[in-house]
Amino acid sequence: MSEISQSKNSNSDEIDLLDLFRRMGKTISRWAKALSHAFLISAVFLVKRWLPLGISFAAALGVSYLLKTTSESFYTSDMVVRNNAVSNADIIAYINRLHNFCIEKNTSALANSLSTDAELTNNILDVSAFWIIDKGKDGVPDEVDYGNSHNVYDTVNVRMADRFNVRVKIKAPQELSLLQNSIISFIRKEPLFQQKNELRKKQNQDLIKRLGDDISQLDTLQKIKLQQETKSRLAQSTGQIIFMQDQKTQLVYPDIYQLYSRKQFLESERDLYPEIVTVLSDFNLPAKPDNGIMFYGKLIIPTFLGVTLILLLIIANRKKLKEVYNKY
Numbered sequence: 001m002s003e004i005s006q007s008k009n010s011n012s013d014e015i016d017l018l019d020l021f022r023r024m025g026k027t028i029s030r031w032a033k034a035l036s037h038a039f040l041i042s043a044v045f046l047v048k049r050w051l052p053l054g055i056s057f058a059a060a061l062g063v064s065y066l067l068k069t070t071s072e073s074f075y076t077s078d079m080v081v082r083n084n085a086v087s088n089a090d091i092i093a094y095i096n097r098l099h100n101f102c103i104e105k106n107t108s109a110l111a112n113s114l115s116t117d118a119e120l121t122n123n124i125l126d127v128s129a130f131w132i133i134d135k136g137k138d139g140v141p142d143e144v145d146y147g148n149s150h151n152v153y154d155t156v157n158v159r160m161a162d163r164f165n166v167r168v169k170i171k172a173p174q175e176l177s178l179l180q181n182s183i184i185s186f187i188r189k190e191p192l193f194q195q196k197n198e199l200r201k202k203q204n205q206d207l208i209k210r211l212g213d214d215i216s217q218l219d220t221l222q223k224i225k226l227q228q229e230t231k232s233r234l235a236q237s238t239g240q241i242i243f244m245q246d247q248k249t250q251l252v253y254p255d256i257y258q259l260y261s262r263k264q265f266l267e268s269e270r271d272l273y274p275e276i277v278t279v280l281s282d283f284n285l286p287a288k289p290d291n292g293i294m295f296y297g298k299l300i301i302p303t304f305l306g307v308t309l310i311l312l313l314i315i316a317n318r319k320k321l322k323e324v325y326n327k328y
Helices: 002-048 050-070 088-103 107-114 118-123 173-188 191-237 249-272 293-316 318-327
Strands: 075-083 124-134 158-170 277-281
Touching (some): 050 293, 075 173, 088 158, 107 118, 107 173, 118 124, 118 173, 173 191, 173 277, 191 249, 293 318
Antiparallel strands (some): 075 158, 075 277
């Protein structure tokens, strides 16, 4: 009896699974038919009303072109700066003071900070500093965090500690070179940054001297060990027994080369990056303004088409909407 009941239960489970799959197949089929029907109705609706939609699109293009021609052009450009003495967090916050002045339209404070005349200041629309993101933590810059949305807890894609990006928005692109010099001067004249940089250079120089002394001492030790090994080999060749520790001269070589590498790195830092910051990539001269026709069109065209489509739907279903309105 137990075998018969187990067989019945097994057959029942198989029937239930088949029924479940059959129902799932029917549901998916109904959804596919509903979607294809909705797509077909939408396509026919749009094709029948191509004229008002086309007029709306043309009007949106016209308004975008009108705004382009009547609005004052502006340009954006980026500069990559290497930070030599101060933490990126401090220097980015310091530069973004200029951003606050631009938002507040405080031209006098902006001119005073950049040590420039009113003509250049009036052409500046924005100055902002941003973190550069290293994806994969391979030491290669990959993107700029313009949205300030990077997750600081991300251990794979990290903020670069030795460089940052400065983006400016300006009316006259031919003044980018002058603006670049003003921004770099603004950074370098900060007293705290100057003190940290002088301390960095002094500590580097002290360490370079110390490394030189250590290299000289290891070199002397190497010569002594070489003499000892030579005496040991001569004594062994004459049959004398000498009790001494046999240390290989080669063991000193890695220490010397490691100190040399460290010393050369510090010397390159001293000679190549003596200032608080170093410009790695200058502001490039933009080929065309940022506020072209598509700058306005990407907002105006969808708005015009969306409003037109809503009006067409209301007109097409006005009878049903009227019935619903009268009912309630």
